[in-house]
Amino acid sequence: MLEVKNLSKQFGRFEAVKNANFAVDRGEIVGFVGPNGAGKSTTIDMILGLTKPETGEILINSEILTQKSAAKLHQKMGFLSTDMNLDRNLTGYEALAFFAHLRGDWTPEVKNNIKKLAVEINANLNKKIKKLSRGNRQKIGLIASIMNAPELLVMDEPTSGFDPIVQSEFIRLLKAHKAQGGSALISSHNLSEIAEICDRVVFIVGGRIVDNQSMNELREKAPKREIIDLDAVLEKLVDKNPDQRLEEGE
Ligand SMILES: Nc1ncnc2c1ncn2[C@@H]1O[C@H](COP(=O)(O)OP(=O)(O)OP(=O)(O)O)[C@@H](O)[C@H]1O
Numbered sequence: 312m313l314e315v316k317n318l319s320k321q322f323g324r325f326e327a328v329k330n331a332n333f334a335v336d337r338g339e340i341v342g343f344v345g346p347n348g349a350g351k352s353t354t355i356d357m358i359l360g361l362t363k364p365e366t367g368e369i370l371i372n373s374e375i376l377t378q379k380s381a382a383k384l385h386q387k388m389g390f391l392s393t394d395m396n397l398d399r400n401l402t403g404y405e406a407l408a409f410f411a412h413l414r415g416d417w418t419p420e421v422k423n424n425i426k427k428l429a430v431e432i433n434a435n436l437n438k439k440i441k442k443l444s445r446g447n448r449q450k451i452g453l454i455a456s457i458m459n460a461p462e463l464l465v466m467d468e469p470t471s472g473f474d475p476i477v478q479s480e481f482i483r484l485l486k487a488h489k490a491q492g493g494s495a496l497i498s499s500h501n502l503s504e505i506a507e508i509c510d511r512v513v514f515i516v517g518g519r520i521v522d523n524q525s526m527n528e529l530r531e532k533a534p535k536r537e538i539i540d541l542d543a544v545l546e547k548l549v550d551k552n553p554d555q556r557l558e559e560g561e
Contacts (some may be wrong), residue, residue: 312337312463312494313358318367320353327353329518330367335463335494340485342505343498345515351498352392354466354515358496359390378456384434386414393468398439403429403451406440406526424458429434432480446472457484464488464495470504482508502541514545516552541550 313335320328328350335341345351356362358369360381369376371384397406407425411417429436434450435443443451449472456464464485470478478501485495485508499505505512512529514522522544529544 312339312372313416313496314370314373315354315358316349316368317371318354318357318364320350320368322359323366327518328357328364331515331518331520333520333523335496335514337462337494338489338492339532340489340495340497340508340514341509342502342509342541343496344502344505344512344541345426345498346545349515352467353518355392355465355496355498358465359388360385363436364523387462389456389459389464391452391456391464391466391469393449393471395415395448395455395517397440397448398449400439402437403434403443403454404436406451407436407455411458421458424460425454428454428458428484431484432477444472446474446477449473450477453481453484454462457488460491460493462493464493464497466495466497466499468498470499472502475501480502502545506521506541512541514548516549519552521548521552 315331315333318328318331319326321332331350331354333341343351343354353362356363358376360376360378371387374380376384395474398409401409404425408417411421425436428434432450432453432510435447435452436451440448440451449469453469456466468480482504488495497509504527509526511523511525513520529541
């Protein structure tokens with residue numbers, strides 16, 4: 312579904328992402344885990360076509376992402392980040408209608424999805440965005456990312472601002488997405504929550520992919536097999552890659 316091949320990105324002389332390779336298969340939920348400044352958002356921005364890579368390529372459904380193919384390939388994707396930059400003067404519903412129109416997909420089915428999702432995560436669609444709390448704005452962003460039933464979800468720190476009830480609803484929505492054959496790449500600091508929904512975890516430290524393991528492999532190595540402490544796995548990987556500890560880019 313998504314292939315990232317030999318992807319690199321430099322900001323001036325600083326290498327934020329170094330020759331990254333990983334894939335997300337159809338129906339697979341992949342966690343993208345790394346410390347602050349590891350290069351997660353930069354990688355995701357390249358997948359979304361917001362930043363141009365220096366080298367490498369991104370394939371979606373085996374088709375190379377280029378400026379020309381971006382609009383078509385991004386139709387298959389839904390995106391959620393911590394800051395969705397929603398128009399503050401629109402209501403939640405108007406903001407969602409705006410996004411759906413942009414995709415050319417404002418259908419009765421999408422309208423029904425919006426209503427259903429709003430009930431499930433208790434989102435207020437009638438208030439203006441500027442009057443919503445951060446967590447409640449994030450709920451509108453979550454609906455925007457899945458209302459068109461995308462094949463691939465790309466989520467950068469999606470759950471920041473969610474209370475535990477909405478977090479568990481978020482997990483339920485992702486499970487439903489997966490059950491319908493959907494895929495997802497999710498970066499998160501909330502590692503315990505990612506462990507529950509991921510089939511695989513890609514670890515990035517200092518711009519390099521330092522590990523890529525299925526949850527089954529991680530489970531076999533975990534001291535208590537059912538509970539995988541991704542924080543501990545990440546800590547070990549950072550210790551093993553001390554030269555990868557990041558200096559902030561300029
Ligand atoms: N536009 C930019 N110009 C210069 N440096 C940048 C730019 N964007 C990101 N960087 C640098 O690239 C590195 C990777 O940043 P990135 O935001 O991808 O990390 P991250 O893993 O998403 O971190 P976090 O978990 O803190 O969000 C950081 O050192 C950051 O300072």
